[in-house]
Each structure stands twice: as structure tokens, then as C-alpha cells.
Amino acid sequence: MSKRIDVSDLDVYYGDFLAVEGVTMTIEARSITALIGPSGCGKSTFLRTLNRMHEVIPGARVEGKAVMDGVDLYGKHVDPVEVRRQIGMVFQRPNPFPTMSIADNVLAGVKLNNRRLPRSEQEEIVERALTGANLWNEVKDRLNRPGSSLSGGQQQRLCIARAIAVRPQVLLMDEPCSALDPISTLAIEDLMNELKDDYTIVIVTHNMQQAARVSDRTGFFNIAGTGKPGRLIEIDDTSVMFSSPSQKATEDYISGRFG
Amino acid sequence: MAAVAGSETIRRGRAPGRVGNAIFRGVSSSAGITIVVLLGLVAAFLVYRAVPALLATREELADVGFMRGQSLLGYVAPLAFGTVLSSVIALVVAVPLSIGIALFISHYAPRRLAQGLGYLVDLLAAIPSVIFGLWGLQFLQPLVGPLFQWLSDHMGWFPPFSGYVGPAKNIMTAGLVLAVMILPIITATIREVFLQTPRLHEEASLALGATRWEMIRQAVLPFGRSGIISAAMLGMGRALGETMAVLMVLAPGFAMNLYVLRPGQHQSIAANIANQFPEAGALGADVLIATGLFLFLLTFAVNLAARWVINRRAEFSGAN
Numbered sequence: 001m002s003k004r005i006d007v008s009d010l011d012v013y014y015g016d017f018l019a020v021e022g023v024t025m026t027i028e029a030r031s032i033t034a035l036i037g038p039s040g041c042g043k044s045t046f047l048r049t050l051n052r053m054h055e056v057i058p059g060a061r062v063e064g065k066a067v068m069d070g071v072d073l074y075g076k077h078v079d080p081v082e083v084r085r086q087i088g089m090v091f092q093r094p095n096p097f098p099t100m101s102i103a104d105n106v107l108a109g110v111k112l113n114n115r116r117l118p119r120s121e122q123e124e125i126v127e128r129a130l131t132g133a134n135l136w137n138e139v140k141d142r143l144n145r146p147g148s149s150l151s152g153g154q155q156q157r158l159c160i161a162r163a164i165a166v167r168p169q170v171l172l173m174d175e176p177c178s179a180l181d182p183i184s185t186l187a188i189e190d191l192m193n194e195l196k197d198d199y200t201i202v203i204v205t206h207n208m209q210q211a212a213r214v215s216d217r218t219g220f221f222n223i224a225g226t227g228k229p230g231r232l233i234e235i236d237d238t239s240v241m242f243s244s245p246s247q248k249a250t251e252d253y254i255s256g257r258f259g
Numbered sequence: 260m261a262a263v264a265g266s267e268t269i270r271r272g273r274a275p276g277r278v279g280n281a282i283f284r285g286v287s288s289s290a291g292i293t294i295v296v297l298l299g300l301v302a303a304f305l306v307y308r309a310v311p312a313l314l315a316t317r318e319e320l321a322d323v324g325f326m327r328g329q330s331l332l333g334y335v336a337p338l339a340f341g342t343v344l345s346s347v348i349a350l351v352v353a354v355p356l357s358i359g360i361a362l363f364i365s366h367y368a369p370r371r372l373a374q375g376l377g378y379l380v381d382l383l384a385a386i387p388s389v390i391f392g393l394w395g396l397q398f399l400q401p402l403v404g405p406l407f408q409w410l411s412d413h414m415g416w417f418p419p420f421s422g423y424v425g426p427a428k429n430i431m432t433a434g435l436v437l438a439v440m441i442l443p444i445i446t447a448t449i450r451e452v453f454l455q456t457p458r459l460h461e462e463a464s465l466a467l468g469a470t471r472w473e474m475i476r477q478a479v480l481p482f483g484r485s486g487i488i489s490a491a492m493l494g495m496g497r498a499l500g501e502t503m504a505v506l507m508v509l510a511p512g513f514a515m516n517l518y519v520l521r522p523g524q525h526q527s528i529a530a531n532i533a534n535q536f537p538e539a540g541a542l543g544a545d546v547l548i549a550t551g552l553f554l555f556l557l558t559f560a561v562n563l564a565a566r567w568v569i570n571r572r573a574e575f576s577g578a579n
Contacts, residue, residue, distance in 0.1 A: 082468070145574075
């Protein structure tokens with residue numbers, strides 16, 4: 001598991017509007033890459049292009065390349081459904097399926113690939129994924145309760161369990177802690193540290209401390225003004241980015257002068 | 260802040276919005292009470308007029324020509340059976356079709372086509388039932404006749420399909436006309452429910468690598484389940500009470516069987532009331548109203564059952 005992604009010269013359009021321009025970066029395997037930047041700078045938009053979730057929005061399209069394992073994710077014969085099975089995603093707000101039990105939520109993705117799974121195997125996957133998401137001990141006695149019966153932080157970890165149950169190569173996290181309290185946030189951050197042994201993780205965060213705490217590399221996105229496209233200003237090791245970034249804008253943002 | 264005169268201290272007396280609040284509460288409460296009172300009045304009327312029929316002796320009932328010597332219950336039972344049978348046929352046809360149309364409108368069709376189609380379906384609801392009756396009589400009946408004949412010939416080993424006799428004035432045709440009639444209300448309701456599916460849940464499913472159809476089964480349909488049931492109940496309510504179309508399409512009978520392709524087997528309560536009322540005497544009218552009371556109770560029971568089904572899985576409904 002876990003692969004790197006090479007993004008080169010990527011533009012994202014909504015219809016005619018250029019939202020993100022000329023992103024080139026390497027997302028390293030088995031590491032956490034954080035994307036930071038002010039609101040509207042295109043970091044979430046960019047993140048969603050990595051598993052082609054941007055295509056959910058009518059008129060959204062991409063130019064450029066994102067290559068994983070020698071395959072261009074936007075290649076002509078690449079099915080977005082296939083891409084998403086390899087590159088999982090966790091959203092800003094916890095979104096377990098309310099109509100499913102905790103166990104069924106974990107199995108939701110697995111069942112898409114493999115309808116008839118023996119019961120024992122199902123139980124094994126549920127336990128593995130929930131353990132992997134640091135949730136097993138809290139929910140093992142109520143796997144048949146609705147997913148919506150959990151607290152916000154637990155729901156988010158359930159969503160992470162759901163994403164890793166299918167053993168993806170990459171895990172994309174779109175501000176996964178922004179709707180959570182500090183304790184739950186800490187739980188997710190600890191979890192991310194464990195997960196990076198097995199997965200390539202890309203996280204978008206508004207919280208610079210979070211980026212500094214959890215990530216190995218940090219990319220800074222910025223926008224020149226309203227209506228202008230977002231750009232990747234620079235990307236480097238997190239320690240470098242937070243101590244001696246090469247760009248003035250990065251330093252200004254990190255030191256809290258704007259954003 | 261301090262620029263607003265008098266805002267520094269808490270004023271005495273009622274806050275400005277209080278009056279509007281009180282008025283609105285009054286209006287909405289009285290609207291709520293009105294519906295209960297109306298329903299109560301209808302029920303009271305039905306009971307009041309049904310009592311003579313309920314208390315009548317066998318001898319008295321024997322004078323009512325159209326009852327042909329049966330007891331009240333014996334008279335109502337086949338009518339109730341026919342009513343339910345025609346509605347069930349209508350639901351079996353209309354609900355899957357409605358779900359399909361609603362899904363197409365909400366999740367598949369390009370926006371402009373979806374809008375046009377939505378209007379078209381809503382338009383169906385505006386057609387008076389007598390027109391549907393005429394349509395069933397003049398258009399649908401000749402059309403389905405050969406089909407029913409084929410069914411009867413080739414699948415006659417399945418008893419309900421056996422013994423078709425033309426023209427198709429049977430309960431199946433009536434059910435099909437009802438299906439078309441209840442299609443708009445069911446489709447419109449389900450469409451609204453499907454459109455309410457939280458985007459978050461749809462994206463959760465897609466991000467797991469679901470195809471559109473898998474996403475619909477994973478996120479949209481389970482979320483819409485209670486709405487689908489409610490929509491079906493709305494449709495069933497209309498089908499149970501539909502009078503004109505059934506009256507025009509169906510050759511009536513008083514049997515209780517599942518021979519859906521034979522004419523002269525079934526009749527619905529509402530159509531029967533319309534059919535007999537003009538010639539009914541005093542007690543005859545009461546008997547018919549008693550059957551109406553029975554229809555009222557039947558509809559009520561169906562709705563209760565639907566509520567129960569919905570509430571049974573309320574925890575998993577997504578409403579919490």
C-alpha cells in the first residue's frame with residue numbers, strides 16, 4: 001500500500017473560471033503532506049482533484065497531470081470510480097451514513113467491491129478498520145447501533161475507518177478536524193501519525209499549528225486577489241516551511257500577518 | 260451601539276416582536292385545530308348516518324334491494340376487498356415507476372430536461388378523474404386487452420391470470436388507471452425527498468468509489484425510505500377513495516378472489532356508493548354511508564400501519 005503522486009502543471013477550471021493554476025508538487029509515500037493557505041486559495045479544490053471528486057460539480061475540469069504508480073489519474077481510459085477506490089477521502093464534516101449501523105458504515109466501501117463477503121471476513125474487516133481508526137474499544141459493544149449515535153469526533157474516526165477499510169493507497173483529508181473539539185482533534189492527529197506508516201496522507205487544514213504538528217511536508221497556497229486563480233506558492237519540509245520559508249508570502253502567512 | 264437611543268437599558272413592557280409572535284401562534288394553532296375539527300365532523304357524520312344501518316335487523320336490511328339479503332358485514336367485505344385489491348395493483352405498478360421517474364429527475368437527467376419532466380408529471384395531477392375514466396375506457400382498455408389475453412393464454416397456470424374475458428373491464432385495468440392517477444403525487448413527493456439527500460452523504464459514497472447507481476443505493480434510497488413510504492401512502496389514500504375512474508372502467512361484482520383479469524368480480528367501496536346512491540332508499544343510503552365509514556377506517560388503518568413502519572427504524576432514518 002501507499003504510493004506517491006506526482007502532480008505536474010495542474011490547472012483546475014470551473015467552467016471558464018480558472019480556480020487553481022499551475023500546481024506542481026510531489027506527494028511522498030508514507031508521509032503526511034499538509035496544504036495550508038487562506039480561505040478560497042484553492043487548496044480544497046486541489047485536494048478534490050486528486051481523487052477526481054471535483055467532477056461531482058458540473059463544469060469542473062482539470063488540465064495537467066497527476067501520476068500515481070505510472071498512471072495518469074486523468075488519463076483517457078481511467079475510470080474515476082477506480083481512482084476513488086485507490087484514493088480515499090475524509091471530509092470536513094463527519095458524514096457516516098445515517099441509515100447504516102456502525103459496522104455497515106465500515107463495510108460500505110468494501111461491499112462495493114465485493115458483494116458477497118463471508119460473515120467472518122466482514123467481522124475481521126470491521127475490527128481491523130475500527131482498530132486502525134482508534135475507535136474499536138469505544139464501539140465494539142454497539143456495532144449495530146446507528147453511526148449517527150456517536151459523538152462528532154467518533155463519527156469522524158468512523159469515517160476514517162470506512163475509508164481505510166478498503167485499503168486505499170492514499171488518504172485525502174479535507175479539514176478533518178474543523179468541526180471537532182480539541183480533544184477529538186488530538187485523537188485524529190494521533191491517528192494520522194499512526195496511519196502514515198501505511199498510507200500516503202494529504203491533509204488540508206486551516207490550522208497552522210496542526211500542519212506543524214502532524215505533517216512532514218507543507219505546501220502553501222495563496223491567491224493574488226478575488227477572481228484570480230489560487231497557486232501553490234511553495235512546498236517544502238514542514239520544519240523548513242515553519243522556520244525559514246523561501247517566499248515572503250509564506251512567511252507572512254505563517255507568522256500571522258494575514259489570512 | 261450607544262447611538263441608538265434608549266438601547267442602553269432593558270426596556271419595560273413587551274419586546275416589539277411579541278404581538279406578531281402571538282398572532283402567528285394563534286393562526287397556526289387554529290389551522291391545526293381546524294383540521295382536527297373537520298376530520299371529527301366528517302367522522303361524526305359518517306357514524307351518525309351509519310348507526311341506523313349498523314343497528315338494523317336482518318329483516319330490515321333484506322328490504323334494501325342492492326344488498327340481496329346479505330348482512331352489513333357480508334356486504335362490505337367484498338367491497339373492501341375490491342378496494343384494497345385495486346389500490347394494491349395501483350401501488351405495485353406506480354411506486355417502482357415513480358421511484359424511477361423521481362431518480363431520473365433528481366439524479367440522472369440534465370437539469371433542463373428534469374425541470375420539463377417535473378412539470379409534465381405535475382400536470383398529470385391536474386387532470387380530472389373523469390377524464391382518466393374516459394381514457395381508461397376508450398384508450399387503455401383496447402390497448403391492454405390483447406396483452407391480458409396473452410397473459411391468460413401463456414401464464415394461465417398462475418391462477419390470478421386465468422380466465423380473461425374481454426373487454427378488459429376487470430380490476431387489473433382499473434388498477435392500471437389508478438396507477439396512472441396516483442403517479443404524479445407519488446413521483447412529486449419522492450422527487451422532493453431525493454433532492455433533499457444531503458450532499459455530504461452522496462459525496463461520502465462517491466469518495467468510496469461508488470458508481471452513480473451504487474451511490475443511489477447507498478445514500479439516496481435509504482435516506483428516502485420513509486419519504487417513499489409516505490408518498491406511497493398519499494397515493495394509496497387517493498387510490499382507495501377514487502370513485503369516478505373505477506366506476507367507469509370496472510364491470511362490478513361482489514366476489515372475493517384474485518382473478519384480476521376477469522370482469523364482474525370486484526367492486527370498490529367508493530365506486531359502489533356512487534353507483535347505488537341515486538336509487539337507494541333511506542336505509543339503503545345509510546348502508547352506503549356505513550360502507551363509507553368503513554373506507555374511512557380502512558384508510559386510517561393503512562396510514563397508521565405506514566407510520567409504524569417508518570417509526571420502527573426511526574433511529575436509522577438520518578433525521579437525528
